[in-house]
Amino acid sequence: MTKSRRISRHVKRRMTAIACSILVLLVMLFFLAPFVWMIIYSIYPSQVLQGGIPDLSAANLTAGAYARLFSDTSFLVPMGNSAIVGISTTLICMTVGSACAYAIARFRFRGRQTLLMSMMTVQAIPVIVLAVPLFILLRSVGLYDQLFGLILTYTAFILPLVIWMMVGFFEDLPPSLERAARIDGCSRFQIMYKIAFPLAAPGMAATAILAFITSWSDFFLAKVLTSSNAVTLPVKTAAFQGLFAMDYTSAATAGVITAVPVLILTLIAQKWIIRGLTEGAVKG
Amino acid sequence: MRRTATAPAHVDKARKKDLRFGLMLAAPAVFIVLLLLGYPMGYAFYMSFQQWNDKLGMDHPFTGLSNYTDLISDPQFHGAMARTAYFSVITVLGGVALAVAIALLLNREFKGRTIARVLLLVPWAVPPVVNGIMWKLIFDGTSGILNGLLKSMGLIKDNVQWLADPSTAMNILIFAEMWKLLPFLCLLMLAALQGITENLHKAASIDGAGAWNKFWRIILPNIRGPLMFALIVQSMWSLKVFDTIYVLTGGSGGPAEGTTTINFLAYLTNFSNLDRGYGSAMAVTIMVLVLLVTAFWILLFGRLNRSKGDIND
Amino acid sequence: MAEIKLINVAKTYGKGRKAKNAVHDLSYTIDDGTFVSLLGPSGCGKSTTLNMIAGLEDISAGEILIDGHRVDDLEPDKRDLAFVFQDYALYPHMSVFENIAFGLRMRKVPKAEIHTRVTDAARRLDIEHVLSNRPRALSGGQRQRVALARAIARRPAVFLFDEPLSNLDALLRDQTRSELKMLHAELGATSVYVTHDQEEAMTLSDKIAVMSRGKLEQFGTPFEVYHQPATEFVASFVGKPRMNLFTAAKLASGHYGLSGTHFTVDVPAVQAPEMRIGLRPEECDLRVPSSGEAAHGTVRTVEPLGNVSDVILDVGANQFLSRVPGFGTFQPGDEVVIDTQRARVHCFDIKTGLRI
Numbered sequence: 001m002t003k004s005r006r007i008s009r010h011v012k013r014r015m016t017a018i019a020c021s022i023l024v025l026l027v028m029l030f031f032l033a034p035f036v037w038m039i040i041y042s043i044y045p046s047q048v049l050q051g052g053i054p055d056l057s058a059a060n061l062t063a064g065a066y067a068r069l070f071s072d073t074s075f076l077v078p079m080g081n082s083a084i085v086g087i088s089t090t091l092i093c094m095t096v097g098s099a100c101a102y103a104i105a106r107f108r109f110r111g112r113q114t115l116l117m118s119m120m121t122v123q124a125i126p127v128i129v130l131a132v133p134l135f136i137l138l139r140s141v142g143l144y145d146q147l148f149g150l151i152l153t154y155t156a157f158i159l160p161l162v163i164w165m166m167v168g169f170f171e172d173l174p175p176s177l178e179r180a181a182r183i184d185g186c187s188r189f190q191i192m193y194k195i196a197f198p199l200a201a202p203g204m205a206a207t208a209i210l211a212f213i214t215s216w217s218d219f220f221l222a223k224v225l226t227s228s229n230a231v232t233l234p235v236k237t238a239a240f241q242g243l244f245a246m247d248y249t250s251a252a253t254a255g256v257i258t259a260v261p262v263l264i265l266t267l268i269a270q271k272w273i274i275r276g277l278t279e280g281a282v283k284g
Numbered sequence: 285m286r287r288t289a290t291a292p293a294h295v296d297k298a299r300k301k302d303l304r305f306g307l308m309l310a311a312p313a314v315f316i317v318l319l320l321l322g323y324p325m326g327y328a329f330y331m332s333f334q335q336w337n338d339k340l341g342m343d344h345p346f347t348g349l350s351n352y353t354d355l356i357s358d359p360q361f362h363g364a365m366a367r368t369a370y371f372s373v374i375t376v377l378g379g380v381a382l383a384v385a386i387a388l389l390l391n392r393e394f395k396g397r398t399i400a401r402v403l404l405l406v407p408w409a410v411p412p413v414v415n416g417i418m419w420k421l422i423f424d425g426t427s428g429i430l431n432g433l434l435k436s437m438g439l440i441k442d443n444v445q446w447l448a449d450p451s452t453a454m455n456i457l458i459f460a461e462m463w464k465l466l467p468f469l470c471l472l473m474l475a476a477l478q479g480i481t482e483n484l485h486k487a488a489s490i491d492g493a494g495a496w497n498k499f500w501r502i503i504l505p506n507i508r509g510p511l512m513f514a515l516i517v518q519s520m521w522s523l524k525v526f527d528t529i530y531v532l533t534g535g536s537g538g539p540a541e542g543t544t545t546i547n548f549l550a551y552l553t554n555f556s557n558l559d560r561g562y563g564s565a566m567a568v569t570i571m572v573l574v575l576l577v578t579a580f581w582i583l584l585f586g587r588l589n590r591s592k593g594d595i596n597d
Numbered sequence: 598m599a600e601i602k603l604i605n606v607a608k609t610y611g612k613g614r615k616a617k618n619a620v621h622d623l624s625y626t627i628d629d630g631t632f633v634s635l636l637g638p639s640g641c642g643k644s645t646t647l648n649m650i651a652g653l654e655d656i657s658a659g660e661i662l663i664d665g666h667r668v669d670d671l672e673p674d675k676r677d678l679a680f681v682f683q684d685y686a687l688y689p690h691m692s693v694f695e696n697i698a699f700g701l702r703m704r705k706v707p708k709a710e711i712h713t714r715v716t717d718a719a720r721r722l723d724i725e726h727v728l729s730n731r732p733r734a735l736s737g738g739q740r741q742r743v744a745l746a747r748a749i750a751r752r753p754a755v756f757l758f759d760e761p762l763s764n765l766d767a768l769l770r771d772q773t774r775s776e777l778k779m780l781h782a783e784l785g786a787t788s789v790y791v792t793h794d795q796e797e798a799m800t801l802s803d804k805i806a807v808m809s810r811g812k813l814e815q816f817g818t819p820f821e822v823y824h825q826p827a828t829e830f831v832a833s834f835v836g837k838p839r840m841n842l843f844t845a846a847k848l849a850s851g852h853y854g855l856s857g858t859h860f861t862v863d864v865p866a867v868q869a870p871e872m873r874i875g876l877r878p879e880e881c882d883l884r885v886p887s888s889g890e891a892a893h894g895t896v897r898t899v900e901p902l903g904n905v906s907d908v909i910l911d912v913g914a915n916q917f918l919s920r921v922p923g924f925g926t927f928q929p930g931d932e933v934v935i936d937t938q939r940a941r942v943h944c945f946d947i948k949t950g951l952r953i
């Protein structure tokens with residue numbers, strides 16, 4: 001009697017564990033399969049893939065689509081644009097944003113709480129509200145379809161995010177270190193860039209990566225604020241599929257090329273990104 | 285206050301210097317944000333009170349609230365609102381509920397838990413445009429894998445044009461968006477679940493709470509804060525969904541406006557019809573909607589908190 | 598009421614080569630109504646044992662009986678026991694009343710009965726005035742009382758405590774300890790109490806199970822554990838200040854000495870060439886060597902505590918502690934003789950550590 005009950009309890013638990021593992025596998029499959037399918041699409045000729053179960057043997061592999069895109073200036077230019085815009089935006093955001101975040105975290109000036117809260121609220125504004133005025137504004141100063149116009153716009157949109165994250169990282173630093181530095185004769189500015197910034201370096205790196213990802217991935221603003229000269233990679237990638245016809249292999253390849261830098265950066269900074277993304281919610 | 289009053293003069297000076305330094309550091313960021321976010325936002329309000337159509341001409345007569353009153357009677361806008369409501373209710377409520385379920389699953393002890401969590405970041409990181417392309421490769425009527433699979437399994441005979449039917453297209457859009465948004469919500473809920481100490485679970489076991497009671501009476505009340513955050517953030521995103529629609533429907537919001545949400549309609553009005561005054565009124569309406577939904581969640585959770593009969597919080 | 602019997606209980610984590618034994622082969626019986634402490638340093642398996650009794654962890658081998666019934670296949674809530682956690686594990690989203698009532702509600706106790714039991718438990722622990730508060734609003738001491746009240750209100754056959762006092766400050770800890778003892782006397786339920794604090798174990802327990810590295814070192818009354826430590830580990834772990842332990846070599850039959858010194862101890866009826874000898878500091882007196890007598894050691898420091906003083910000696914390469922009354926008369930550098938006349942000499946096998 002007791003024997004059988006004991007077995008049933010263990011069996012039950014074992015069954016739950018197995019069922020859960022299967023569910024986890026299914027969930028992971030759901031999250032990964034579409035992306036893997038896109039990669040497959042980019043490295044096999046489309047005739048192989050269409051209809052029924054595709055033959056994915058190595059003999060069918062081809063890098064043709066990649067070769068084609070990487071020798072096509074109409075693809076390389078947007079890619080370069082995205083890189084230039086992404087890196088510039090990130091650099092400006094990190095310089096201006098870290099300074100502001102440090103001020104909010106360390107100096108109790110009036111309105112600092114308001115400033116922090118407004119940085120949070122600003123992120124809630126739908127981009128569509130700002131798109132038209134920005135379009136008109138940039139056009140009137142000759143920055144429409146210019147990389148610099150895009151950089152400025154992205155900086156404004158990403159700054160609040162950078163400030164919000166960096167305030168968290170700076171507040172986590174022990175203030176005693178900075179006090180010690182002050183006693184050792186550092187000026188306020190030296191304390192910031194010799195003590196606080198290096199200590200917050202991992203957080204800064206993660207924030208920078210997030211800033212770059214946001215800028216690199218944006219489609220809407222780039223679509224609205226550029227037409228030919230300053231087109232970015234997502235806009236170009238989206239253009240591979242027209243209303244009626246679509247070059248699937250090129251679209252898939254462009255998709256992989258657009259996604260890969262972001263994925264690599266994300267995986268590098270995964271620990272910090274997870275922390276940065278979830279901290280605000282769990283704390284607040 | 286009193287401390288400042290009695291502090292020696294040099295301390296006061298040092299504090300003033302501190303403040304000046306702080307303001308100096310904050311100023312550039314504040315300037316950029318005000319110039320490029322604050323000013324355009326005010327400008328959007330301003331435009332929404334004007335008849336401003338770049339197709340019609342260069343003058344923009346002030347028309348008061350007429351853009352807004354037009355919205356109220358615009359059947360196209362009504363349709364977009366209905367679709368947005370459908371899309372948002374499913375992605376917000378369904379998304380958060382699914383995220384809690386998946387988080388509970390991933391919170392169990394199993395081999396590869398860390399890897400699973402890192403892999404969750406893949407859909408999160410995939411740029412929205414790429415997300416659209418990815419699903420197009422699957423759902424496309426002529427060469428998508430789904431038709432191929434279903435045919436080889438004998439479930440369908442002829443290709444189904446998934447994206448050609450308005451309601452199917454909308455559901456595919458929801459599916460594609462879920463793929464992209466779930467991981468973030470999952471990570472959020474996972475972090476929330478990990479905030480519940482192991483001893484609390486043990487105490488509940490000893491107290492005789494089964495899985496059902498444990499979930500509803502212990503776990504859920506203890507992740508209320510993050511839950512509210514997830515609902516708010518997802519509501520904001522759902523109301524401004526754009527990129528996936530654009531790519532899935534070839535920039536049309538079709539078929540037959542089947543995927544034209546208010547955000548997409550505002551885009552089309554502004555940048556296809558060049559009706560910038562009316563489009564701005566739509567955009568402002570979306571923002572008001574975002575505020576209202578956020579306020580709704582905050583009030584709802586505030587009430588939940590109070591109804592627990594707690595006087596000391 | 599309940600008697601708890603552990604039979605060859607073992608716990609292994611992991612599988613195959615990576616398997617780690619957390620608890621080996623525990624067998625003892627906790628009599629009905631007694632208060633038993635599981636004492637040992639952190640990582641000795643005492644908390645694991647408690648969790649296994651509670652059913653919060655599976656046992657890998659052996660069986661656990663409560664009142665003769667095998668419980669290791671029962672869920673924790675079917676074992677009729679209450680658990681007091683180190684961090685109290687109060688439900689943060691419930692009022693104190695609901696915290697205490699939750700276990701009763703889950704067991705479908707009638708509403709009126711719940712009310713009586715909760716108020717009764719709250720009265721006993723003097724927390725009636727905070728019943729409508731949330732745990733967050735309470736002090737550490739109050740939270741601790743709520744945790745106790747939650748256990749009491751259940752009226753279980755067995756109380757399990759996992760270091761319940763270790764998060765309190767020293768003063769509150771002593772006070773709560775006495776109250777816990779009175780509470781046990783009142784309720785008379787079988788209690789198992791995990792602690793690393795020997796003072797708690799000694800003051801509260803009818804019996805103590807001393808554990809080390811997953812093994813049971815000794816199961817006995819506080820008197821036995823203190824005066825007849827079963828192993829060298831128990832001797833060194835129980836008692837404050839620590840027992841002096843050193844390796845002594847046989848000089849003559851029944852006569853052992855610490856090599857390199859003149860310090861010797863008489864131990865009748867032991868024949869091993871070498872063994873470990875233990876002497877409690879408070880049983881060793883010090884005196885100035887009489888003329889012609891060789892000193893045993895030199896005073897290094899004196900640590901006065903008021904009523905007693907601890908004198909630390911260098912005896913050869915070893916350190917030796919003696920606790921003397923008052924402030925003592927010794928200065929650092931004094932040569933002294935250790936007088937073991939009134940001391941119990943504890944002898945342990947040098948290899949096995951077992952008491953000889």
